[in-house]
Amino acid sequence: MKVAVYGASGYTGRLVTAEARRRGLDVVVSGRDESRLREVAEGAEVRVAGVDDAPALARAFEGCDVVVGCAGPFSQVGEPVVRAAIAAGAHYVDTSAEQLFLRHVFDTYAERAEQAGVSVVPAVGFDILPGDMIAHLAGAEVEPLDELTIAYQTNDFDMTRGTIRSSLQVLLDGDLAYEDGQWRPAEGLAVKRTSFTFPGQSEERPTARWPGAEIVTVPRHVRARRLEIITDAAVFTPDMISLMQLPADQWDAVIGQLPEGPSEERRPVAEFTIVAEAIGVDGRRATGVVRATDIYGSAAVFTVEAARRLAAGEAKAGVLSPAQAFDSAAFLDCLAPHGVEWSVVAGEKVNAS
Numbered sequence: 407m408k409v410a411v412y413g414a415s416g417y418t419g420r421l422v423t424a425e426a427r428r429r430g431l432d433v434v435v436s437g438r439d440e441s442r443l444r445e446v447a448e449g450a451e452v453r454v455a456g457v458d459d460a461p462a463l464a465r466a467f468e469g470c471d472v473v474v475g476c477a478g479p480f481s482q483v484g485e486p487v488v489r490a491a492i493a494a495g496a497h498y499v500d501t502s503a504e505q506l507f508l509r510h511v512f513d514t515y516a517e518r519a520e521q522a523g524v525s526v527v528p529a530v531g532f533d534i535l536p537g538d539m540i541a542h543l544a545g546a547e548v549e550p551l552d553e554l555t556i557a558y559q560t561n562d563f564d565m566t567r568g569t570i571r572s573s574l575q576v577l578l579d580g581d582l583a584y585e586d587g588q589w590r591p592a593e594g595l596a597v598k599r600t601s602f603t604f605p606g607q608s609e610e611r612p613t614a615r616w617p618g619a620e621i622v623t624v625p626r627h628v629r630a631r632r633l634e635i636i637t638d639a640a641v642f643t644p645d646m647i648s649l650m651q652l653p654a655d656q657w658d659a660v661i662g663q664l665p666e667g668p669s670e671e672r673r674p675v676a677e678f679t680i681v682a683e684a685i686g687v688d689g690r691r692a693t694g695v696v697r698a699t700d701i702y703g704s705a706a707v708f709t710v711e712a713a714r715r716l717a718a719g720e721a722k723a724g725v726l727s728p729a730q731a732f733d734s735a736a737f738l739d740c741l742a743p744h745g746v747e748w749s750v751v752a753g754e755k756v757n758a759s
Contacts, residue, residue, distance in 0.1 A: 407717045409710075410434040410453070410470040410496070412487050413477030415442035417566040417667035418501055418531075421706035422476055423450070429710055436466045437477065457483045463490035471717040474709055475500030475528075478568050479575040480507040488515055488526060497524050497716035501531035501709055504572055506579045508622045509589070516725040525721040527731045529619045530712040531705040532678060533558070536696040537620045537635075538727050539734035540748060541682040544694030545628035547752040548686035554630040556620050557602045557613065558637040561677040563701060566667035570649070573617075574657055577650065581617035584625055584633040592617070599636050604679055605695050612639040623727035631687070667702065676701045694750040696738065707744050711737070 409426050413419040414435035423446055426433045435443045438456040455462035457477070463486060467473050473491035477483050480502040488511055491498040498519075502508060511528050519526045529535065537556050545551055565573070583592040592615065601610035616637035624633055649660055668676065678701055682694040698704050712728065715721065721731035728737075738748045 407714065408432040408434060408470045409472045409474060409713050409717070410436050410467050411474045411476060412436045412466070413475065415439060415446050416476055416568060418568060418702060418705060419476035420446050421702055422474055422501070422709050425706040425710045426474075426713070429714065431710070431714070434466070434470060457486040460486065460490065463487065464493055467491055467494035467496050470494065470496045472497045472499065472713040474713055475502070478502065478504075479572045480504050481575055481579060485510070488528075492518050492522050492524055492526065495522055495524060497713070498526045498528075499530045499709060499712045499716065500528045501705060502528050502572075503531060503533050503619045504576050504579070505582050505617055505619050505622050508619045509582070512622065512626075512725050520724045523723050525716050525723055525731060526725045527712060527716065527721065527728060528725075529623065530709050530728055532698075532701050532708065534619045534623065535708045535712070535728040536698075536738070536746070536748075537618060537680045537682070538623045538729045539738055540680060540694035540696045540750070541620060541624045541684070542627055542729035542734050543750045544682040544684040544692045545630065547692035547750060548684050548688075548690040549629050550687050551628065551630035551684050552632065552687045553685045554624065554628060554633045555599055555602075555683045556618060556624070556633070556635045557599070557604065557681040557683070558616055558618070558635075558641070559604045559611070559679045560638070560641055560701065562672070563641065563676045563678070564665075564668035564672050566702065567661050567664055570646075570661055570664070571657070574650065574654075576617045578654055581615075582621050584621050584630075586631060589621070597636060598634055602636060602638075602681075604638070604681065613637060614639045614642065623729070626727055627729050630684075673702055674700045690752070692750060692752040694748070696746065696748045698741075698744070698746040700745070704744065704746065707741065711740065
């Protein structure tokens with residue numbers, strides 16, 4: 407099984423490459439900077455290609471079963487990699503979390519992927535795959551839904567430069583809302599849930615709208631009138647808020663001075679909890695929870711597992727969300743050795759006496 411990791415020399419790309427190697431996969435490292443690629447290759451084949459060189463990208467993915475996209479912001483550099491993977495007849499996954507990029511991939515490449523007989527499953531990192539899957543599992547308990555809320559909480563989360571760039575790009579592009587069965591610009595729409603009680607806590611935490619890509623993926627497999635994605639407001643640190651207040655043309659200069667990502671000591675202590683709270687049109691409620699540590703390490707595990715399953719032929723052809731491509735419960739179960747815990751509990755009706 408041969409897997410090409412595009413953007414292999416970046417922070418997440420290195421983790422994905424190491425995880426693929428640990429799983430015994432035949433790895434091809436690819437990207438635009440040959441010297442950096444050779445630093446991480448450790449004997450793997452190196453194929454140099456920039457996103458502006460379509461023939462080189464096509465050659466880079468020849469003979470590969472799966473292409474893993476790890477280079478972002480995806481709205482700027484992701485599409486040529488998707489296009490080249492399909493042209494090469496390779497399945498595709500990536501670590502994106504940008505709403506408009508995901509929507510564009512679904513809208514533009516579904517038919518091409520089907521015709522090529524390949525599966526394109528973007529957004530299999532920590533902040534989409536588990537949220538997409540737990541929303542599917544919770545929603546299935548009480549569908550059709552009146553409301554579905556996906557809530558994120560992270561602790562000790564040091565973002566990489568790439569995550570910061572992608573997050574700011576989403577803010578620059580504008581995010582989406584899903585209400586009354588359709589997508590619309592979120593600008594000007596207030597979130598309904600301004601606080602949330604996370605598992606294990608006795609008090610509600612202030613929350614804010616989060617431009618999660620589940621807004622694009624979940625409505626494709628969960629019948630819901632309204633979907634809202636929120637996060638513990640503490641994720642917006644003073645440094646992040648200061649950066650957001652700068653003109654966009656100054657972001658790169660400031661981000662370039664930051665550490666590339668969390669240290670080996672800091673990375674494993676980062677915790678995340680994702681809650682999917684589903685309320686059916688009949689008032690029934692179901693709550694799903696996913697918990698784990700090591701956000702970026704977990705993302706690498708999710709991504710490689712998804713790539714392995716695609717290469718094994720587990721998903722149909724086309725552009726799919728993680729929950730459309732794989733059996734959600736089976737996928738989450740297989741992550742238990744990596745510290746991932748999940749549960750779904752169906753409760754009483756919301757208005758029951």
